[in-house]
Amino acid sequence: MKKGIISFVMAIAVLSFSIAHAQQQDPAARQAAMKQKLKDDLKLTDVQADSVSAIQQEFRPQMREIFMDQSMSREDKQAKIQVIQAQADKRIQAVLGDDLFKKYQEWREQNRPQRGGRGSGGNQ
Numbered sequence: 174m175k176k177g178i179i180s181f182v183m184a185i186a187v188l189s190f191s192i193a194h195a196q197q198q199d200p201a202a203r204q205a206a207m208k209q210k211l212k213d214d215l216k217l218t219d220v221q222a223d224s225v226s227a228i229q230q231e232f233r234p235q236m237r238e239i240f241m242d243q244s245m246s247r248e249d250k251q252a253k254i255q256v257i258q259a260q261a262d263k264r265i266q267a268v269l270g271d272d273l274f275k276k277y278q279e280w281r282e283q284n285r286p287q288r289g290g291r292g293s294g295g296n297q
Contacts, residue, residue: 204226204230207226207229208222208223208225208226209222210284211225211226211277211280214280214284215273215276215277215280217269217273221268221269221273224265224268225265225268225269225277228261228264228265228268229261229265231261232257232258232260232261235257236254236257236258239253239254239257240254262274262278265277
């Protein structure tokens with residue numbers, strides 16, 4: 174009886190881990206989670222969260238291309254990404270308005286994933 178319970182608990186644990194891992198790998202699940210986080214943390218409407226998410230998704234391939242370009246120096250990559258981020262921010266600011274955009278920028282900085290080798294920023 175005890176073996177059966179332990180086996181059942183282990184099976185549930187493995188299944189839960191598998192589902193969580195699959196969601197981390199699924200871009201649609203990550204995007205849905207990010208939209209929900211925007212709505213919860215910043216109290217955005219569905220339309221605002223969808224718009225911010227769409228703008229981010231539109232600019233993501235350009236940033237990824239720069240990031241993956243091995244011919245550029247780190248400084249050149251950062252400069253180009255800043256230009257693209259400024260373009261995205263301009264559109265996001267138009268959707269959110271000045272006050273909410275400022276909160277969004279603070280939120281984004283607080284929720285930025287930590288990168289190896291950087292002395293500041295990230296979730297501290």
